[in-house]
Amino acid sequence: MSAVDLRALECFVAVAEAGTVTAGAEALGVGQPAVTRQLQQLERRLRLRLFHREGGRVRLTAAGRELLDPARQALGRVDDVATTARALAAGRLQEVRIAATSTTSDDILAPWIATWDSDAPLPAIEESPVDGLAAALHAGADLAVMPIAPPPGLAVRTVTELPVWACVAADHPWASRESVPIEELAVADLLLLPRTFHARRRLDAALEAAGLAVDPLAVVGSPVVAQALAASGRGVCVLTDDPRFGLVPLTIQNPGGAPVTIRLHVAWEPGHHAADTLSALADDLARFTRARYRTDPTQESA
Secondary structure, eight states, rough: HHHHHHHHHHHHHHHHHHHHHHHHHHTTTTTTTHHHHHHHHHHHHHHHOEEETTTEEEEOHHHHHHHHHHHHHHHHHHHHHHHHHHHHHTTTTEEEEEEEEEEHHIIHHHHHHTTTTTSEEEEEEEEEEEGHHHHHHHOSSSEEEEESSTTTEEEEEEEEEEEEEEOOOOSEEETTOOOEOOOOOOOOOEEEETTSSHOOOOOOHHHHHOOOOOOOOOEEEEEHHHHHHHHHSEEEESSSSSOOOTEEEEEETTSSSSSSEEEEEEEOOOTTHHHHHHHHHHHHHEEEHHHTTOOOOGGOOO
16 A cells, blocks of 8 residues: 555544544544545545544444454554564564575584574574575575685675594494594595585595595485495495484594595675674674584684
């Protein structure tokens, strides 16, 4: 409805509740002639008689009684819009949409969200492949948690550095170790993820940098299934997921001794109306992940 229609509905509800045009006008803080005009225009537009005029008082017609509740509901919805608009203008979020890969969603975001209080925005997780995370922001996501460097033009916070694990069964010969050199890993029976997973890309990059190539035992499309196969003694799975099925995680050492890792970032549109709120959420996620994985924030870029 136009602004004139909403004003007419306000006049209609005010007069119906007050019982006279004069009292309705006083409730609205406007003159009685203006309210009379609005009611006349509304009746003409609806082609309905809304009031019986009885001296100085008015009484709703049958049509007026039918219209009163819908009119109140319509005005209530307008009030809701105004309340939401004020909250948006103040930079608040009622809901926050977060785009992430399935691994990030399960292992990082879900445990993090479990620490939120009831006053926090309601989170909605949208799972996306790695290469679709930046596009998810343009499609309406508020935050994207990305294991790759975000494209230029976005506000970015580096959250943490996550290890790429070589996971083995508890009875595997490596199970007593904390790490495995990449040269030794390259000749093991490997259960690798497809190259659509960033953990596989990071492993491939580390192998290439070390001048190594691998012939995996199997390429497994599901990180959970890869871990199940490793737990059954079929080989060594390489991923960033939290270990399952009693697997022992080992860091993978590059030839120089540095671990193979993935750097996790949070990105959002810098012009977002709630940019300050999103920045605070990014800071909180950074604190959470650094504590969870015991990473050293001084080793990460700001």
